[in-house]
Amino acid sequence: VAALEQGFAVVKPAISVLTERELLGERAQQSRRRKRVARDPEAVIRDLTELAIGAPIVHVDHGVGRYQGLLKLDVGGADGEFLAIEYAKGDKLYVPVAQLHLVSRYSGTAPELAPLHSLGGEAWDRAKRRAAEKVRDVAAELLAIYAQREARAGTALAIDRLMYEQFAAAFPFEETPDQLQAIEAVISDLARTRPMDRVVCGDVGFGKTEVALRAAFVTAISGKQVGMLAPTTLLAQQHYQNFRDRLADWPIRVEVLSRFKSKKETSEVLAKLAEGQIDIIIGTHKLLQADVKFRDLGLLIVDEEQRFGVRQKEQLKRLRAEVDLLTLTATPIPRTLNMAMAGLRDLSIIATPPAHRLAVKTFIGHWDPALIREAFQRELQRGGQVYFLHNEVETIEKTARELEALVPDARVRIAHGQMPERELEQVMLDFYRQRFNVMVCTTIIESGIDVPSANTIVINRADKFGLAQLHQLRGRVGRSHHRAYAFLIVPDARSITVDAEKRLEALASLEDLGAGFTLATHDLEIRGAGELLGEEQSGQIEEVGFSMYRDMLDRAVRALKSGKVPDFDLTSExxxxxxxxxxxxxxxxxxxxxxxxxxxxxxxxxxxxxxxxxxxxxxxxxxxxxxxxxxxxxxxxxxxxxxxxxxxxxxxxxxxxxxxxxxxxxxxxxxxxxxxxxxxxxxxxxxxxxxxxxxxxxxxxxxxxxxxxxxxxxxxxxxxxx
Incomplete structure (x- = not known):
């Protein structure tokens, strides 16, 4: 007795078995009411929940001061509550709570480096004027891209709803509310003539791939080609397997371009792609090379955008005006976030975790053999597997030997990017099949294969990694219903930078499921908001703060769109x-x-x-x-x-x-x-x-x-x- 999703054919006796799902294209499903995590992108940036006494805060009229708490004052015989802000020279401003729309959190540089203004001084007006000049240029450039996209009307896809519903019904899990919302947004974008440029932000394992799959299916069934860009060969292979499995029942041809293919195989794939015989092609940045020709490219999907370099992003920017672009990311880089906030790119956030998913417990500590032995043994005793991340190829073998001596019952293997392709692929597959239980590796696993039984990760010298990268690495574990653990090993406080310390604190404080977006906003504060369109990630928005800059940019874009000169009178009148x-x-x-x-x-x-x-x-x-x-x-x-x-x-x-x-x-x-x-x-x-x-x-x-x-x-x- 088995619950069959798919049918089969037998030669003797000659019999074909069809399942109910294949005949009807639907399945019974118990719909659970899932609590939706509301996470409005703007609210996260402007939120005042994390304000501590002394945190920098921006008032539209008076500039940057430090938050001093909420006070009750009797004004004209009636009690009122006021937000106290201290400015330079100890001046205080009391803002009535009814006017809190004039106040926002200061994001733009490290809180202790925030430039404090004087009440009644001219420095704030000068800072606003300088920001206004910069905003005009940025707004003009934004509008050039807007105009390009509007002028080159893309092709509105004719979506076959019946076929789509049949494909969607084959998804073996229940979609989360956020996931459904993201899918609907993407499909309605594809049905419009304006080229899509949507960022789907969701934590590792929250179902971004299914959003991409459905977009690819709709595009391919409409007769257009789909390109999917992955940062690593391993991830490209994993996506290839997923797409092949999900599209097995459909007349859609999926191929992969990776270094695991021989020159002859690559040439054949490229020829078929140019002739239109391949519907979906998955690959690394090789897809952006000049020799890759599509017959009729309709959709480009970019996975983990933050892993691609500036040059590749510039190529994507050129494509953005012509084809539909779907970007998947766990922690958007400040510039992507900035562009989404400016309304240049649409943003969908998947913040609801899958059912039964537990958050990863995160610990920060120094190198302690006893702690590491305990972490390994706890995982191995419950039949699990461990990632030990050591990002130096020269000393990785020495580290593996030390770990073997420390935990004798562990079966240890090594994986890094300088190994021959076939050998690396074999190690990854052996780990997936549980033929060994401790993998000592470099960041090659950052976007690696999904191993549900690996639920402990130890990251050596965690201070050397960026916030998005640490979050991504932590996401390698905790992909099943087991509690997972991440140990971040750092040297003593004197050896690490202030920024590294902040990144680690932000990561440890945000263990919640779906924290990727909030982490990105922390990154925004630690690194600066980033030039919207230039190559720089960390920008010059320190003077007025990110929220204020956004308001000015919104006004400039609206004014230029309606043919007026931008007005930057941001006073509260x-x-x-x-x-x-x-x-x-x-x-x-x-x-x-x-x-x-x-x-x-x-x-x-x-x-x-x-x-x-x-x-x-x-x-x-x-x-x-x-x-x-x-x-x-x-x-x-x-x-x-x-x-x-x-x-x-x-x-x-x-x-x-x-x-x-x-x-x-x-x-x-x-x-x-x-x-x-x-x-x-x-x-x-x-x-x-x-x-x-x-x-x-x-x-x-x-x-x-x-x-x-x-x-x-x-x-x-x-x-x-x-």
Missing amino acids: HEAEIALHVAALIPDDYLADVNARLTLYKRISSAADEDALRDLQVEMVDRFGLLPDQVKNLFALTELKLLATPLGIRKLELGANGGRVVFNAKPSIDPLTVIRMIQTLPKVYALDGQDKLKIKLQLEGTSERMRVAREIIGALSKRTAT
């Missing part, structure tokens, strides 16, 4: 300030965690519309219980701000004895409306100079002030009939 002297805050007894309060304040003040505010209220009730009056007031004030800002109101203030409305230089209000209000109720309204409307009313309670504020905004928004 663009947002209305609502001051009703009522208690508007999240009380400690409702939510004690300061960082969680900060994040919610930021999300409330940055809400784009009333629907977003409503969703936030529902979320808070769900997480923390019914909203206290102070929180309801906070939401009401934010809603009033959203209504008042488009009218050009700079400030609306109401207290016990009335108040005033202050307008911007060019409000979007019909002057006749204001005159009509004064004529109708002269005892209530009066003009005070060019830009102020005085209100004379006794307003004791909160509900009274809220009602009157709504009425005033409602009256000012009416257009007088001409």
Whole structure:
């Protein structure tokens, strides 16, 4: 008795057995409700959850200062909560929580190197001007690529939904919500005429390959060719096997170009590719060479983009304007992240781990024979295998002998890139088949074959690796339902650089599944945000911080698109300030965690519309219980701000004895409306100079002030009939 997915044919007796799945193209599946990890790319960068006292923070109007915590202050007889920022010379600024949209985390250089500004000084304005000049150039270059992509309309693929559903049904696992979202985004991109440029960011083993497979299937069935670029020969081979297995039932020809093929075999593959006899070709950067000719290339898939050099990326950039491009990465490099944030590349994040997956426990320590022996024995006693990463070929054999002496019952073999191809392939296959249990290797395993039984990795001299690389290496283990362990061996603190120490701390602190994207944002802070289009990875965005730079870039791109000169007046007068002297805050007894309060304040003040505010209220009730009056007031004030800002109101203030409305230089209000209000109720309204409307009313309670504020905004928004 067996659950058969595929049928078979027997010669004697001559009989063919077909399974239900092959006939119907579907299978019964228990759909589980999976908790989706919401990870909005922008939110990760702008999030205030990780703010520690003393961390650098940027205010749009005043520049970079240091965060000093949340304080409660009594202003005009009402309690309010304020974010304290300390600037150069000890000056303090208290930002009301309703204005937290003006504040963002400083990313751009190491926190201790952040340039502090003086309150009221000119240095911040100068820094903004310098950044603005740079942003104009970058925006123009971005738009050149945009225009190129828009002008060279690609081919919209005619997607055969029935065939696609049949292919998708053969996936032996249940898709995670994020994975499904990424797949749908890719397929809808392929159906558009505009060439796709999408980055799919997901941790090792989170299902990026299936996204690539489905994109390749849809493209190949539509009659176009697919190229897949992998950083190493071993990974190209692994992808080749996966693609061959998944596409075995379909009339799609898959081939691989790698150093394991002879010259004659390579020539044959290239000839067939040029004639269009090969539908999907997988290979290393050899695919980018001049002698590789496609008959009709429709889709290029790039796996682990950070492993390719600048020259290859430039070739990809040229292709990007013409063919659909799908990039898969576990930890996007700062420049990719930067481009995704700028809207130049679309981004899908797969942050939900597969069912039963456990996070990898990470330890940082010095070389200790007892610790290493214990790590090896724990893994070997449960029948598992161990990677020992030693990235120096000259001393790798000596290290292997030391490990054999340290753990006598281990069966040790060596693997590195200078071995003959066939020998290396054999070692990898023997390890996969569990013919030995300890592999002493170089970073050749970084994108190597998937070995579910290997669940301990020891990385010697971990301080010499980049953050993305360490995360990738850690992802070699923990690919099954067993708990996996990563040991990062480093010398004493005097021998390692400050950046290396930060990278290791970031890696150890982020053990969560799906942390690859967050790690990339840490990398962004450690290395700098990276030139958007140049060869430099670590860029010059230190002065204004990454969030501010992004805002300026967004404005520049929007302005240039509409044929205007970019306006970089980023002062806060663009947002209305609502001051009703009522208690508007999240009380400690409702939510004690300061960082969680900060994040919610930021999300409330940055809400784009009333629907977003409503969703936030529902979320808070769900997480923390019914909203206290102070929180309801906070939401009401934010809603009033959203209504008042488009009218050009700079400030609306109401207290016990009335108040005033202050307008911007060019409000979007019909002057006749204001005159009509004064004529109708002269005892209530009066003009005070060019830009102020005085209100004379006794307003004791909160509900009274809220009602009157709504009425005033409602009256000012009416257009007088001409």
